[in-house]
Amino acid sequence: MSETQTEEYIVATSVKNPKRVEKRRAEIIDAAVKIFSEKGYHATTTKEIAEAAGMNVGTMFQYVKTKQDILYLVCCHIHSLIEKALYAATSENSTPLEAIKKDMTALFEIVDQVSDYVVLMYQETASLDKEARRSFLQREQRLRNHLEKQIQRGIDSGVFKISQESVFLIADDILVQSQMWAFRRWSLTNKFTIEKYIATRSELLETLLT
Amino acid sequence: MSETQTEEYIVATSVKNPKRVEKRRAEIIDAAVKIFSEKGYHATTTKEIAEAAGMNVGTMFQYVKTKQDILYLVCCHIHSLIEKALYAATSENSTPLEAIKKDMTALFEIVDQVSDYVVLMYQETASLDKEARRSFLQREQRLRNHLEKQIQRGIDSGVFKISQESVFLIADDILVQSQMWAFRRWSLTNKFTIEKYIATRSELLETLLT
Amino acid sequence: MSETQTEEYIVATSVKNPKRVEKRRAEIIDAAVKIFSEKGYHATTTKEIAEAAGMNVGTMFQYVKTKQDILYLVCCHIHSLIEKALYAATSENSTPLEAIKKDMTALFEIVDQVSDYVVLMYQETASLDKEARRSFLQREQRLRNHLEKQIQRGIDSGVFKISQESVFLIADDILVQSQMWAFRRWSLTNKFTIEKYIATRSELLETLLT
Amino acid sequence: MSETQTEEYIVATSVKNPKRVEKRRAEIIDAAVKIFSEKGYHATTTKEIAEAAGMNVGTMFQYVKTKQDILYLVCCHIHSLIEKALYAATSENSTPLEAIKKDMTALFEIVDQVSDYVVLMYQETASLDKEARRSFLQREQRLRNHLEKQIQRGIDSGVFKISQESVFLIADDILVQSQMWAFRRWSLTNKFTIEKYIATRSELLETLLT
């Protein structure tokens, strides 16, 4: 479980009222998420975003310093959706195997629901500068850490028979596989419904763990 | 095994002599690969590429119609490197398990060698237009098809005990995991050398298959 | 002695209480003088000025109609500093030569003290519109008129042996030379202290006048 | 005579043919000089300049890296006009007094002819960044050095009876006075024609020197 802690990337604003910032940014994010996932980050104009967000360009740039900031906010927002769904699924009263399967299911389901955004999020991460990218990747580590802990529980209670170094890889694999459902939708949906996909993945995971 | 066959995306040129086209494009690709993986596709100007390729912008645009064409050529080039390495590793005289492990090893090793380019290739795929992207993704399918066949051999010979639908997923996983080594290098190299990574992955694969 | 009299440029305000206007404007001027002379008029934003003046942009614009008004106020303020220092030095009980030398000394000394502001004042005069510039230049004429009168005294009393048309030029020269000390500080301080500069200028002036 | 030598500020270009650069820049300068002296540097748009220069904005920016570069070129161009006129007037076969008077006359006359540009040149110098400003000011020193040499000749030959430190000041004064004719045109032309101005200044200079 890696935990190199660094400060979060902060999106600056010249607006003082935090409530307003939150509200306006939500509007910006909502608009940007849609346009970005249709046309991509680079092909989208700041003016377009502002218009779609129902505000003036100048206004928008009071809540955000650069276009990239918008991308960062968007990525974090999407990530939060996933994180919330995952954490909501986690219950303490289940066997380790059930628990990790439940997490996996929740993860795959939320990714399925917002798959366009997941693609966007990972595709455009590259357009963030170092600072922002690092900060975003840290968030991702939180997800993996969560899964690692769940797997570790299974090892500790003697249910899972895997080597210690596999923990990290398997946790990471689950994450990556969820993303894959988004990225390869066009090809996977030929063969799987989301339910079938989850079922097959669950089986493979069980094979691996026990 | 997916095989929706469509025509390949063709990069047009106004130059007649095919030998010259090949030579000049090789120069362009070599230059572009380096700059793209340093600065990214969008941050790179056509002029920079031309200069690095030792030719004039005008000249370059005679071997290529758009900047995106260059990206397409670059992606295909990188992909070829991987494809060649994978095919070179495949031998007929081995057990299915040995064979798929050998393939996996070759794949991971080549990705390790050109990891910067792999990252570039997958990161910037989004910047290709529909046509070109589809054509590029078709190439990727060839890789997966190859792996699928190897796994199928094991099933057919009764060595691998997995469901039919897992074939596709496992083949895809191997591919994705190779890419992961490139994408998460910064985090994985904390825990693994490439040899260790291959070994662990091999073990997990064996668990899964047998 | 030129005296084309025109009305003064008036900086409008929407605030009724004159005391408050005076106080607030003093705060604005103090803030603006500093920032302008650090970054120049164009590079300074109204928001910066307001913040430095400890008030809100909106508030500031109630005491001033445009950004240019601030510049005008600043220029007038700086000019007043010089004017006051000059008038304070003038005494009636001295020979014409002593008197003009005293004035010159006072002028050079005050310019030396606020040289940054003098540079600012003359540099940015160009950014005033016609109206405001004319009004400001009128103030400058008051200074020259003062010096002209002092020289005239010397001529009238038969001490200064110069032609009538030189009066204007010499008065102007003194003014310009004082500004030069501000503008060419970087080069003049290699050769002169302010005392030495004043001494040398005094000698040259005496040569010229007698 | 100050001569801190530093490298000249070089205006970059992406155009290789030096002849073309020279020709195009001449067009840019011609256009810019006119618009700048009408509206000032800040109020002028790069697009306006390009249009007036009969070329595309993009084209213009191939001969110049920034708007400020244009200002620098303009300032240098104007300065060259003055320098050439001054050097052309200098003859060796005259007494020191005649020589310096001739120089002064030439200087005042050229400034009179291009007075709008002189005002522009000195007014907007402040808009140059440090680098460019330093480089431009160096050019100005060449002018002063020239005048200093002329005065020195008179001292060396025993004709001028002035202290050594006055040499610098008097040379500088001549320069400044020429600029004054440009800057205070509106006020000076009430009292002087250029010929009368030159005559009066010559007299004062002679008084000072002999």
Next chain:
DNA sequence: TATGAATGAGGGTTCATTCAT
């Protein structure tokens, strides 16, 4: 009177692509 969010025109600069030589 004071606040600070909203406005939006406009500015400098870039760069993929073309085309005359």
Next chain:
DNA sequence: AATGAATGAACCCTCATTCAT
């Protein structure tokens, strides 16, 4: 086939000023 100057639409962001509270 090669050169490199020309094109111009488009982009991100700023900031003086206003106005509702």
